[in-house]
Amino acid sequence: MSTITTYLGRGVSAEALKLKHTWALWLSLLAPLSIVSMTFLVFFFKGHLLLKPGSDPWFFWATNNFLATSQLLLPLFLALLTALVNGTEHQSGGWKQLYTQPVPKWSVFLNKYLLVLGLVVLSFVTFWVGLLVGGYFLGLLRPELGFQKYHHEQEITLAIFRILVASLFVFTLQFCLCFRCKSIALSIGLGILFTMAFLIGSRWEHIGYYPYSWTYFASAAFSARTTEFFVPQMWYSLVGSLGLFALGLWDSCRRQIQ
Amino acid sequence: MTAPLISTHQLTYHYGSLQILQGLNLEVPKGSIYGFLGPNGAGKTTTIRLLLGLLKPAAGTVELFGQAFVRHRVPILQRVGAMIETPSLYRHLSGKDNLEVARRMLGLEKKRINQVLEIVRLQQDAHRPVKHYSLGMCQRLGIALALLSDPELLILDEPTNGLDPSGIREMRELLKELNQEHGKTIFLSSHLLSEIEKTVTHVGILDKGLLRFQGRVEQLQQTALSASTLEVEVDNLLLARELLLANGYQIISSKKQRLRVAVQEKEEAAHLNQLLVLGGVSVSGLSYAAQSLEEVFLSLTEPQVAEPVNSLSFSILPA
Known part of the structure; x- marks a missing residue:
């Protein structure tokens, strides 16, 4: 076990250094903040028109942030982030270097997967902080909107956790595509295509089984004020991403570098 | 007589229906500089990829340090440094950061970076981004990466490729120094005998996937005479x-x-x-x-x- 953790510790540390001077780290911070900032500006200037007097503004504020994120921006963000990180190896011919290092082949996939997963978690934490800070700031700057009167940290934290879990399958799928596919454009293009397919087919009765809709269903649980911790799409995502992860790991061990 | 550091037995590889290597029997003695020669498309890079486990042979075996590669991949690679075709460099990072990435992965001491930079004479440019390096500097940084773990065996694929005459001369001197002063066994491929005949001690000539000649340079000279x-x-x-x-x-x-x-x-x-x-x-x-x-x-x-x-x-x- 200690050998495995040594390989992972060293590998993730090496992968982290490759982020230096790249957009990947900035993207993880700026993408969630951009959504919160835009929603903040809308509420700051037009909040009095959006909210009914005396109503709890937090649900409207959070739902606005969640819907934009889960329907469109999150799948695109995942496609872009995984492509940026894996693209560095494709562009530099780094795979042959990585696969000739005296480390087990599985660690090549796992190190990179864990690093990008770390960036995704960082992005969600940034989103969570931005959303709460943004709400309280609105309470300070626009007290008439009523943000300072209510506290929903727990519900908002749970909602963001739900979206994170529901996005794991899309993340793993996009990661595996970029890991294998040399063309960054193709993997990003597929990400856009799959997202568009969800938006077009969102009224289909079986859309809940389509992976690119799962983040939407997870965020909708917040709007519907569901008390259950897990919604079905989170289970689909967890089980699916575990299966896909195992497949990607297996494939990376038998990968030949031409 | 000591066992060869690299030996392959009936190594065969094909890409679809195209036969790339046919029954290759390589023997690279310890302490040698082995020039692996052949025209473009002869199968040199494929051989190197097979030696390093990047490709799986259709038939035959690869042994390094007397051990079967398939069974002892990690311990064998701990004793090997490699550069395959163009060096794999992260162009947005500095030369030093490129070495630091490899150092972290291998868990080596920090001082090793300065040591290899000194060997390849890149200390002055270590902090510059690799995207501003010349081709010769990239090749030298690639060799520094291969040397980082202080391996016994260096496998270099066309290390003089694209270099100007002075770059080629510098590379020759560096390879001789690594062999004579640092005791490295070097396996290097090239498509030009003239570029490496002054450097190598042993030669293997590959053509259309078949080994046409293998032996000491003197034996090849005897053939010439x-x-x-x-x-x-x-x-x-x-x-x-x-x-x-x-x-x-x-x-x-x-x-x-x-x-x-x-x-x-x-x-x-x-x-x-x-x-x-x-x-x-x-x-x-x-x-x-x-x-x-x-x-x-x-x-x-x-x-x-x-x-x-x-x-x-x-x-x-x-x-």
Whole structure:
């Protein structure tokens, strides 16, 4: 076990250094903040028109942030982030270097997967902080909107956790595509295509089984004020991403570098 | 005799229906600089990828340090440093950061970075982004990456590729230094014998997936020396052939009024001329040609175009 953790510790540390001077780290911070900032500006200037007097503004504020994120921006963000990180190896011919290092082949996939997963978690934490800070700031700057009167940290934290879990399958799928596919454009293009397919087919009765809709269903649980911790799409995502992860790991061990 | 550091047995690889390597038996002795030669497309890079486990052979085995690669991949790679084709460098990072990435992955001491930078003479440019490096600097950084774990064996694929003459000379000196002062066994591929013949101790010549020659450079030089020919211009081709064959000469070719005869040394020209003249054949021209190493290499890889160019001509007066 200690050998495995040594390989992972060293590998993730090496992968982290490759982020230096790249957009990947900035993207993880700026993408969630951009959504919160835009929603903040809308509420700051037009909040009095959006909210009914005396109503709890937090649900409207959070739902606005969640819907934009889960329907469109999150799948695109995942496609872009995984492509940026894996693209560095494709562009530099780094795979042959990585696969000739005296480390087990599985660690090549796992190190990179864990690093990008770390960036995704960082992005969600940034989103969570931005959303709460943004709400309280609105309470300070626009007290008439009523943000300072209510506290929903727990519900908002749970909602963001739900979206994170529901996005794991899309993340793993996009990661595996970029890991294998040399063309960054193709993997990003597929990400856009799959997202568009969800938006077009969102009224289909079986859309809940389509992976690119799962983040939407997870965020909708917040709007519907569901008390259950897990919604079905989170289970689909967890089980699916575990299966896909195992497949990607297996494939990376038998990968030949031409 | 010590066991070879690299040995392959009947190594075979094909890409779809295209046969790339056919029953390759390589033997790279410890302490040698082994030049793996062959024209472009001969299968050199494929061989290197098979040696490092990047490709899976269709048949045959690879042994490094006397151990089967498939069973001891990680411990074997701990003793090997490699650079395959162009160096794998992260162009947005500095030279030092590129080394730091590899150092972190291998868990080596920090001081090792400065040591390898010194060996490849890149200390001054270590902090510059790799995207501003020249091709020669990239090649040297690639070698620094290969040297980082202080391996016993270096496998370098075309390390002089794209370098200008001074870059090639620098690379030769560096390789000799690594072999003689640091005790590294070096396996390097090239498609030009002239670029590496002054550096290597052993040579393997690959063509169309087959190993045409393997041995010490001196053995190849011996082959070159024994590949001398005399070209004789005569009035009676049939009679000249008969005379020469009867006296044990080997005729390589005969067309029009010219014969090419294999000889051991230049001095045989006088004896051959005398033999023909006394036999009633008029000799109107005689020229001697010795094959260079490059020509031997070409004759092994492209027999149809091998023509001696390093010739010394002189006329013989008819008797």
